[in-house]
Amino acid sequence: MRAVIIEDETAAIISLKAVLEQNQVTPIEVVAELESIEESVEYFQSSPQPDIIFMDIHLADGTAFKIFEQVNIESPVVFTTAYDEYALQAFQVSSIDYLLKPVTVHSLERALNKLKLFDTEERKAHVLQMNDTIRGRNKVKSLLIMLADKFYPLPVETILYFYTANEKVTAFTADGKQHPVDRTLDALMEQLDEHLFFRANRQFIISRKAIKDVDLWFGSRLSVNLSVPVPERIVVSKTKSPVFKKWILEEVN
Numbered sequence: 001m002r003a004v005i006i007e008d009e010t011a012a013i014i015s016l017k018a019v020l021e022q023n024q025v026t027p028i029e030v031v032a033e034l035e036s037i038e039e040s041v042e043y044f045q046s047s048p049q050p051d052i053i054f055m056d057i058h059l060a061d062g063t064a065f066k067i068f069e070q071v072n073i074e075s076p077v078v079f080t081t082a083y084d085e086y087a088l089q090a091f092q093v094s095s096i097d098y099l100l101k102p103v104t105v106h107s108l109e110r111a112l113n114k115l116k117l118f119d120t121e122e123r124k125a126h127v128l129q130m131n132d133t134i135r136g137r138n139k140v141k142s143l144l145i146m147l148a149d150k151f152y153p154l155p156v157e158t159i160l161y162f163y164t165a166n167e168k169v170t171a172f173t174a175d176g177k178q179h180p181v182d183r184t185l186d187a188l189m190e191q192l193d194e195h196l197f198f199r200a201n202r203q204f205i206i207s208r209k210a211i212k213d214v215d216l217w218f219g220s221r222l223s224v225n226l227s228v229p230v231p232e233r234i235v236v237s238k239t240k241s242p243v244f245k246k247w248i249l250e251e252v253n
Helices: 010-022 037-046 085-091 105-116 120-135 185-189 241-248
Strands: 002-006 029-034 052-056 077-081 097-100 142-146 151-155 159-165 168-173 178-181 197-199 204-207 211-217 221-226 234-236
Touching: 002 010, 010 029, 010 105, 029 037, 097 105, 142 178, 159 185, 185 197, 185 204, 197 241, 221 241
Parallel strands: 002 029, 002 052, 052 077, 077 097
Antiparallel strands: 142 151, 159 168, 159 204, 168 178, 197 204, 211 221, 221 234
């Protein structure tokens, strides 16, 4: 079985390849290791489709679902993630399976055995359903904010940034109010419009309209200044800086 791995962490690639070699279900040959959306799109535009794809959801240049918007994926996909099932609820029916990192031989073999149950026509139908589901996913327009004695909708367009601390996520709006959000930043980025919001680092998701200016920072990093006060400096890593620069220059339809 020919496999493509889409993953931006070297350690995760090494770990997954080791597990692939240990599986007892079927021999697997890794024919390509891709690290970004851009590299993946280029690969699938010019290379044969593999028998299976192991795809990390969160890549340095965005969520892997953006790959499906630019090329046809004709192979079954097994998503990998460092986060729990909650972040993948909307896509469980679309992938063959999802594996939590670090991937184990047991979880891998479960996914491979599941794939073996599909005949050729069923695999084709499943892949078509996967593409349709991911491409047709709706961007969230409002969040439901839950308080102890009430709840209310919060339009996403009013949010300037999300911030996480002590495992709690808060949305900050232009009127200075703070709103508790019952989702992780990773789960939010599955549903937010990536043209409007950017995952700056582990603590922040920032809105395009909230950005005031950007400072060059130590070690080829960037320091993003918003039009409102923030709990701590928003630093974009050296690796993510080119992605941020490209994002900030994008035109929003």
